[in-house]
Amino acid sequence: MAMAGVRQGASLWCPQPCQRNQLRSSLRQGTQGVCPRVSHFATVNCAANADLSKEYVIVGGGNAAGYAVRAFTEHGVEGSKICIVAKEKVPPYERPALTKAYLFPLDKSPARLPGFHTCVGIGKPRQTDEWYKEKGIEVLYDVAVTGLDVSAKTLSTSSGSSIQYNNLIIATGATAARLPKAIGGALQGVQYIRDVADADALVEALQKCKKLVVIGGGYIGMEVAAAATAWSIDTTMVFPEPHIMPRLFTPSIAEKYEELFRNKGVKFNKGVTVKEIVSKDGEKVSAVELSDGTVLDADTVVVGIGAKPAVGPFLESGLRMAEGGIEVDGLFRTSTPNIWAIGDVATFPLKIYNRTTRVEHVDHARKSAQHCVDSLLQVQQDPYDYLPYFYSRIFEHPGSERKVWWQFYGDNVGDVVEVGDFSPKYAAFWIQSGTLKGVFLESGSPEEFGAVAKLARQQPKLDAKKLQGASSVEHAISISLEATS
Numbered sequence: 001m002a003m004a005g006v007r008q009g010a011s012l013w014c015p016q017p018c019q020r021n022q023l024r025s026s027l028r029q030g031t032q033g034v035c036p037r038v039s040h041f042a043t044v045n046c047a048a049n050a051d052l053s054k055e056y057v058i059v060g061g062g063n064a065a066g067y068a069v070r071a072f073t074e075h076g077v078e079g080s081k082i083c084i085v086a087k088e089k090v091p092p093y094e095r096p097a098l099t100k101a102y103l104f105p106l107d108k109s110p111a112r113l114p115g116f117h118t119c120v121g122i123g124k125p126r127q128t129d130e131w132y133k134e135k136g137i138e139v140l141y142d143v144a145v146t147g148l149d150v151s152a153k154t155l156s157t158s159s160g161s162s163i164q165y166n167n168l169i170i171a172t173g174a175t176a177a178r179l180p181k182a183i184g185g186a187l188q189g190v191q192y193i194r195d196v197a198d199a200d201a202l203v204e205a206l207q208k209c210k211k212l213v214v215i216g217g218g219y220i221g222m223e224v225a226a227a228a229t230a231w232s233i234d235t236t237m238v239f240p241e242p243h244i245m246p247r248l249f250t251p252s253i254a255e256k257y258e259e260l261f262r263n264k265g266v267k268f269n270k271g272v273t274v275k276e277i278v279s280k281d282g283e284k285v286s287a288v289e290l291s292d293g294t295v296l297d298a299d300t301v302v303v304g305i306g307a308k309p310a311v312g313p314f315l316e317s318g319l320r321m322a323e324g325g326i327e328v329d330g331l332f333r334t335s336t337p338n339i340w341a342i343g344d345v346a347t348f349p350l351k352i353y354n355r356t357t358r359v360e361h362v363d364h365a366r367k368s369a370q371h372c373v374d375s376l377l378q379v380q381q382d383p384y385d386y387l388p389y390f391y392s393r394i395f396e397h398p399g400s401e402r403k404v405w406w407q408f409y410g411d412n413v414g415d416v417v418e419v420g421d422f423s424p425k426y427a428a429f430w431i432q433s434g435t436l437k438g439v440f441l442e443s444g445s446p447e448e449f450g451a452v453a454k455l456a457r458q459q460p461k462l463d464a465k466k467l468q469g470a471s472s473v474e475h476a477i478s479i480s481l482e483a484t485s
């Protein structure tokens with residue numbers, strides 16, 4: 001089915017027949033464990049002066065890149081055919097850890113690399129540097145792609161070298177949105193968090209921090225503020241909306257979490273924006289001035305105000321863009337043959353709701369990588385059919401008496417029925433025109449989380465009044481499950 005906003009003309013979306021044959025033949029070679037060094041490049045449009053030529057080049061060494069490589073190796077494609085070009089200095093890792101166990105106080109066993117390289121997030125082997133070396137996969141660390149020439153099939157890089165690809169997967173993710181320099185967004189002590197280098201800088205700051213201001217009430221802000229309580233740091237959260245996690249939480253869900261934060265000493269300044277991040281010495285942050293005139297003293301400020309897709313190197317390439325990201329079809333093919341895009345940077349057809357979107361969550365990064373590689377290698381050709389899923393975990397450090405782990409599946413549209421006492425369980429069901437659209441669950445068991453995923457996928461007809469009468473979260477889930485049969 002063609003999705004609104006994504007044009008699926010066969011001439012643009014489909015690789016040329018000869019390219020398909022090359023893919024098949026390279027897959028056969030890989031499956032047999034025979035990986036001739038780029039001999040097939042004689043058949044493609046080579047850039048005469050490329051410093052490196054690869055069958056499969058993945059740009060971006062993040063979550064999606066790690067899972068894409070795993071998918072290639074599971075199909076027997078490895079060795080010198082594959083190359084990752086990574087801006088970071090370490091192999092791909094599970095990025096969500098950076099604002100969770102990475103921020104535990106130093107005496108509470110914080111997570112550190114190599115503990116959370118991909119693909120431990122789904123219980124698969126850790127892909128350390130040694131793993132890539134054993135597989136013969138080249139990872140170019142600390143190298144940023146700076147441009148793409150689609151007709152020559154080459155990438156230019158920050159190191160000055162160029163890389164030629166036969167198939168290119170773009171997995172550059174997103175970058176943390178920043179506050180303008182003019183209002184103090186680049187002062188010393190103002191932290192943004194996207195990669196492990198940022199997390200290291202934040203850990204260093206937390207060790208000395210006395211007063212922390214967290215700007216942004218989304219999941220990054222909540223996770224950083226929760227971590228700061230484990231360090232016993234005086235913490236204030238600031239955001240323009242009326243409550244935390246405004247894009248998902250209802251006011252009553254938010255109130256429950258805010259109460260938890262308050263019990264741990266976190267203060268809130270809601271409904272305000274930042275006028276200026278102030279510095280007494282012109283270098284280091286000393287306070288945050290808010291739009292209502294309040295001035296909050298601070299030696300560290302963490303800004304968690306969203307992210308922007310990392311499309312910079314591709315803007316002039318001719319790749320079609322949509323909603324700020326790189327437009328792909330249900331097989332993750334861009335508008336240019338032999339180029340795919342996955343993870344946070346890809347704008348894809350969300351089949352279940354018949355709309356196009358970008359998703360900045362790790363589950364999608366993993367699944368889009370798998371789906372893309374399966375499609376690229378022609379293992380399958382079904383369009384991606386993703387069920388939106390998001391989670392957050394806070395207060396999980398050793399010794400914490402109340403650990404928080406919520407998951408959300410589906411679409412938060414329609415009216416909401418909330419069930420539970422939050423000690424610790426709580427659930428919310430979004431119902432639109434009598435159809436269940438989305439489910440939020442706090443502190444569920446693995447079976448219950450599985451059940452709510454099934455509910456959001458199946459979207460049963462549901463009587464809101466019956467659900468309102470549920471005596472417990474378990475009861476509400478069982479009422480909803482009955483509606484699926």
Ligand SMILES: Cc1cc2nc3c(=O)[nH]c(=O)nc-3n(C[C@H](O)[C@H](O)[C@H](O)COP(=O)(O)OP(=O)(O)OC[C@H]3O[C@@H](n4cnc5c(N)ncnc54)[C@H](O)[C@@H]3O)c2cc1C
Nearest residue numbers: 060062063064087095096144145173343344360361362365
């Ligand atoms: C701190 C934090 C916590 C998170 N917590 C959660 C969570 O709890 N739950 C959840 O569902 N999601 C969470 N996310 C979101 C999740 O991590 C992302 O959706 C996921 O990492 C996206 O994977 P990706 O590969 O598309 O991008 P990324 O993992 O960001 O990887 C992109 C990589 O590309 C590199 N790159 C960028 N440009 C270039 C270039 N020009 N050349 C070479 N390399 C380049 C980047 O350096 C980066 O390493 C979190 C994200 C962050 C930052």
